[in-house]
Amino acid sequence: MKQSVFYIPTLKESPKDAEAKSHALMIRSGMIKQTAAGIYTYLPLGLKVLKKIEAIVRDEHHLLGCSEVLMPALQPKDLWEESGRWGAYGPELMRLSDRKDREFCLGPTHEEVITALVRDYLNSYKKLPVALYQIQTKFRDEMRPRFGLMRGREFIMKDLYTFHANEASLNQWYEDVKAMYSRIFDRCGLETKIVASNTGEIGGLEAHEFMVMSEVGEDTVVYCENSSEAYNIEATDLRPGDPCEGGGVVLSAEGIEVGNTFKIGTKYSASMNAFFQDDQGQRQPILMASYGIGIGRTLMAVVEQHATDKGLIWPKSLSPFDIHLIPLNPVDAPVQALYESLKARYDVLIDDRDERPGVKFNDAELIGIPIKVICGRGFSEGRVEFEALGIKKEVALNDLDQEIAQAMNA
């Protein structure tokens, strides 16, 4: 891909309103741009990484036997009245009327829609369990949108809903999905902690959150004494190591919630009439669970964990490109040949812009592709500068393939 057409509008200065280093860096490196408070556009670089996170999420969901659907953002009021949440949900629910004055909300979550979707069809224990997920845009009218993609008003989530004939199946899936979530975050290069949480606006039997330890999160993560379970409390002034009123000591002053799991039970199926016939011929409400991953938040948490002062260094699984090829002079035939040769085997970004070396180096550092090949003064004599794994060295063109292969497999 040619950098001249990929549209990476980098900035020299940090935006004034960026409170988190990841937020500042994502804007400076041309990954995202604000369209309104808490509402962002993903630019090509940010979107390319986002798609890599989505691909990992899809891969793990398919391995577990989940099927992908796509539900609408517009949700009719009547479904939310069936569940009782139209009245119960706070001002975070964005509501609107159509031209015929019928009321809708912009979905912050899809328990009602999915329950209505399956309730006619999942009428027998023989058809259960079923696991349906989507990657979709959600809406929540935050009082104070902040930290860029972390607390936005329009955001991309993966949400999974599972349906069960009995508790054993519900519990088994609940544990399987938690294990899958750990694998997903692991593949994204993120360290997470699972903490117990309250069931909040989703409701149900129990809930957990996947937290990334960070300075910019909004929760305080506490580890309990005599227990392997952590829990989280609203942001406080407590520091790591401080004892906590509810027991345990503070593990991290702040955490970013990147995933959550809700063992719901029958809250929606009972109120919305989603019943099945069990193997004894008895009519029963379907047992449900729902599970979420903030896709944009995950991206932001990765940037937060992998950022340096000058830019970021992507984990290999999420890097927008494999190699950043940086010719310091206008692209001539030998550089073009090198680009073609690399492009045949790797995903390469070539900085073909008519810019000074300093501009190119600064942008490359901001963008953070882990392998850089620089065609500078020695190029006409068959040498390039090679940068990977934090080491910069001069390499003969003949040895470049081997160096790249080593760095890619490291």
Place this chain on the structure above:
Amino acid sequence: MKQSVFYIPTLKESPKDAEAKSHALMIRSGMIKQTAAGIYTYLPLGLKVLKKIEAIVRDEHHLLGCSEVLMPALQPKDLWEESGRWGAYGPELMRLSDRKDREFCLGPTHEEVITALVRDYLNSYKKLPVALYQIQTKFRDEMRPRFGLMRGREFIMKDLYTFHANEASLNQWYEDVKAMYSRIFDRCGLETKIVASNTGEIGGLEAHEFMVMSEVGEDTVVYCENSSEAYNIEATDLRPGDPCEGGGVVLSAEGIEVGNTFKIGTKYSASMNAFFQDDQGQRQPILMASYGIGIGRTLMAVVEQHATDKGLIWPKSLSPFDIHLIPLNPVDAPVQALYESLKARYDVLIDDRDERPGVKFNDAELIGIPIKVICGRGFSEGRVEFEALGIKKEVALNDLDQEIAQAMNA
């Protein structure tokens, strides 16, 4: 993929309110389900085909040098006031207020957002042309939503916006994108006609539409005398061959508009202050064009063109799976081994459900995967039934690979 978990809720009867055969078939075959009037959920089968259309669209856009972005659905009123469209757009524009009474619309198109996005950065002719596109969910409050995905209120579109320093570049891109659109629809197995159209709510210098001839469209397509250009008029009672008041004869009574192109010019750049410095140092408004493809509509048009009375037969490029493996008895070790062997090389759907053969055959016909392998009575003696290209025959297991390869390459 196991059919038991892929969630394909087929229906025996056509839904009463489905006016178009594609609409009825997509619901009967479990591809989509209505959530509210003009608002649909894509079920796993429908979404899988949708993603194949999206992949073709992305592939062609990347070949042309376009970069993908993702803009928000929520668009602030102030941007639409800058362009003058907040007042000009009709009741199709869905409007809402946030908790602080600031007004937004749900974007039916993104000229304002993208112009605001690039206007600070594209300040020199050296940075032009730029081509940015997205595949994103759009909203339009249709008075009469109908024909399923054809005239919906929430729908998926690809929209491309190009920015130019001069007319030559604008015109060249306009023709290049039209040629790309023809390739995209061709790869989707769709026959389309390009017709001249008015510039409507987008505005600009000229516009074209890509029409699929059909009985369920909403436009009458007319061919002009002494011209290679067609145009379209609002749906009338005219039949093919009838002369038309505006000149030419009716080519098709109805057409489905699957794509459109707008050579905009400076309408948005001039009103929204998106200027660049040209090679003479003069300040000029950026020249723009915008181009759309209805992704869901394209899917529906494909179904409309490829449907039979009993189901559909997918063009190979869009088939949700390569092979439908249909064991008539419970899946035993030899069937499982066949499935594993096929799965290693092809995308296979196996009907592992505990259902009668009649149910399996009916569903398979509805779903329309072009290659079917049926493990029935002869299977224990090493024979399967093989169905492809409309021909059904018995095949020895030893010859199956060759038959599949032939059918795949046909």
